[in-house]
Amino acid sequence: MSAEATWRRLAAQADQAPAPLAAALAVTAGAATPVAGIAALLGRLLPPLWLEAGPLAAATLTEADAAAVLSDLEAITARNFEPSGLLGTWVGHRGFQMLASHRLAHRLWTGGQPALAMAVRSAAGYLGCDIHPAARIGCGIFLDHGLGLVVGETAVIEDDVSLWHGVTLGSTLMQAGADRHPKIRRGAVLGAGATLLGNIEVGAFAVVAAGSVVLADVPPRTTVAGHPARPKPRHRHPYGLGETP
Template sequence: MSRTGRRGVLRTVREDLAAARRGDPAARGDLENALLYPGLHAVWTHRLTHRLWIAEGLPGSRFVARLLGQVARAVTGIEIHPGARIGRRCFIDHGMGVVIGETAVVGDDVLVFHGVTLGGRGLQHGPGTRRHPVVGDRVVLGAGSSLIGAITVGSDSVVGANTVVTKDVPAGSVVTGVAGTARPRTGHEGVPSL
């Protein structure tokens, strides 16, 4: 690996560790977080599996990507399909039961709590077909929330715990309920600012 590549990896690791400190008030230190946070392990493994998934001309790379993804799932309890796109500084807190589907896109500085599903709706497939949600930047996804289908959750939004979202959410919204309804954010929702 080139020096530039190593610097890029180290920068990404540092950013992810900083995101863990910001997203979890119980975070005690980078070494402990790096060794003991399954959300970090799942995201780091995904960064590798995604590179394998999109590698063209490398025979068997998609199989290896899926295999590594399943090993990470068994170890962390977090399933991220190698085809999903995860932005910078995404932090999965606790993480058990998180599922992120193949065509999902997660923006930068997203905080994901345990039990979140970014799931598909329908059986469409093929190049360019999107079945999973797109999550904007600086979004908080509350514990147990489910975002289903080819929807978009706008940046700076908060999805409440156990909310089911099946329609687009405007930027700067708070979404609660089953099925979730959006309202403007007031800034007093009691969630960390990312």
């Protein structure tokens, strides 16, 4: 679904929201453009520890950033079976809100403003995650709950990845070179509390079971579990992604 279609659906749901939410939604989900609405959302979400996030986001976010945020909104609403629809995710889902905050921090980082990026990262910490602004995250991400997620500087998370609370994409601190964090390929699933360390690759549509410790590459379309994680004889993607090679 296009970003424009998602934005229209969100606005329509906001029009039907309870009266106590009306004023806040008018300037966020009811804004004239996605960039303006997301900037207003971040302005409300992020405490002004070092800066006011709303004006900074409005001047920084691009249409591509907004499209990525809306793709996350769709993915989280669908995979979370959210009964209150897009609007429920918009106002109350920490994982979605953390991803939106990271997209602002990442745009600042890649735009040569590392101090501002780190200030946004700091402000977003109350949402319960720690994502380095340099980490590269694709579109259509499902970050459930969001609490306890840690993503290192050189980590890569491709499109359609699903992550649960307590996932760590970290470094072993024993690898030479600057590229020291995991690469999570398209459609992979990382269960709650999974720890992945080092410059390893989790292949497309692979599944890492909850609580696993992964220290080596995981082939595509493979399920691994345990400490250390080992392949299981059967693989089934929870959302049916990648079932047909």
